[in-house]
Amino acid sequence: MASIEATEARRAAAFVAPALLWVLAFFIIPFAVMIGVSFARLEGRTVVYGLSFDNYLRFFTEPSLFKGLTISLEITVVVTVISVLLAYPLAWIIAMRVPARYQRLALMLAVLPFWTSYVVRSYAWLLVLGQNGVINKALLALGAIAEPLEIASTRSATIIGFVHFFVMLLTLTIYSNLIQLSPNYARAAADLGASAFATFRHVILPLTLPGVVTGAFLTFVLCIGDYITPQILGGNNELTLPQLIMLQLGRRGDFPMASAMSIILMVVVTLAYFASARWLKLDRV
């Protein structure tokens, strides 16, 4: 009996080992190296290894660096909230109002933006939002504005670019939750006298919360770590944390500072995970 259990355990370990080795080689070890480098210092143009907290201290005391974190958080929270508010009704319509045979087509149309490259999509938005872009030209032609609006190269442009992308992601996660709901829940609530709004608030929403939180968490993680969208659409008018990390790497060659800032970003993401862990159902994505 014992030998059968041992064989089973060895077999299980053999199955799990490749995945563990993969995570060890491509996540744990690089991450440990990054933690180690974050305690080094750049002296002149030379990296001096040791146990120094200078980089962390500098990040929290230098306003231009710390501001990168607050800007990232502000943008990420706004993008996540707007994306949820837009994605939920869209997912609802697809799941509840679109006939089943057209739902696949509707979903495909909803995720069309995923088909284009991230960079191309951002530059396309630049052309839409620019001074001579589609929006300004249309509003000027309609006489709605006298002067072109300043949309490109602003935080608003960054948020628009992000929301466009993440609404699609959230629509998928919320839809996958909604479609699993039995219609009997709504019928039972109606039988008990609940209004449509009360049914949504007390029955549907709590049951779909895991999908919403999962999508929101993914949006948070992807948005706060994104470099391309704010770089192209934000016009460098304010720097997010990933942009500041790139600045340390590309311009200063300051790998210790870049590592420290990456660890801080990782800590923020971890905190977001713990905040949403109760509702997270990543297996439902």
Place this chain on the structure above:
Amino acid sequence: MNRLTTTALVSLAMMQAASAEEINALVWCDHADPALIEPFTAATGITVNLKEYEGTAAGLAILDQSQPGDWDVLVIDAVDVGRAVDLGLLAELPADKLRNADFFPEVVMADNNTRDGKIYAVTEKFGYNTIAFNKSAVDPADMEDMATLTSGKYDGRIAIYDYYLPVLGEMSLANGVNTADMTPDTLAALKEPLMALRKASKSVGDVVASQTALATGEVDILVGGGEWLTAVLHAENPDLDWTIPKQGAVRWAQSLSVLEASEKKDAALQFVDYITSPEGQARLATSSCYWGMPANAKTGDVLTPEQKAVLRWDQQPAYLAKTQLYPVPDAALDQAMQDLWTEMLQN
């Protein structure tokens, strides 16, 4: 075709392939224009394998990760030649085989390209980080004075090229300090004018973003721009222009060198000779990636009048006189410059 003929042809092709020489060149994107490289290969039979890079640090990293002899030719920022010489990367070039005598005297740059009387690189192309603008949207006379940019007249219509060295160098000149004399102390005096310029500007962007902003009319002025940015757009929009204000501007220059570890130095030297010849210089100056002034003054005989007009050929004596090389900061000044730049970006 019988078997004997086929065998003979294959053997001939193999012999040709064996005798054909190849060199590997680590270059900037202007060298990747086939119109520049193909005539050299056609004339000499030497194939040039190109790898593009941006920024001296990236180029040095590639060399560091390569085997000795992997690379034969290196294009490098003129202000960084000394750095490469210190690392023992560059081979001495035979003075009698160089065309320096034909160069604009100001861009021979012996201080940069020579060490202990030995020449390690030759200047191949230069230009300016100055003010580029759309002359249909701004008064060109205003662009002759840096002070106009922060006068309020062009608020929200300015972009800043996101490279701290030339822009801070330009602002230092406007503040009366030569680029070679910049120190952390002189830098402190630039904070106020830099923040004022930032306040008047709409965006700060890299090459592509800056070019897009100017080309689409998003902005009308680019601080740090120059012929390298507007010339390639000239055919589409002749209103895109540039000038050097009365306060002066920063001059960039790129140098060409042969690597010490190269095992094909003769072929590499042939390439250097071609690139610095008037014909090679004309093609390099008008490369599809970016334009710039050729170092060889005799190139004027090869360029068309239109090309010379875009490059402001006739104004070069005056421009050379009122421009200075990029600042070459030590580590402390570099850190101070980048701190100031980051602060400007976040405001």
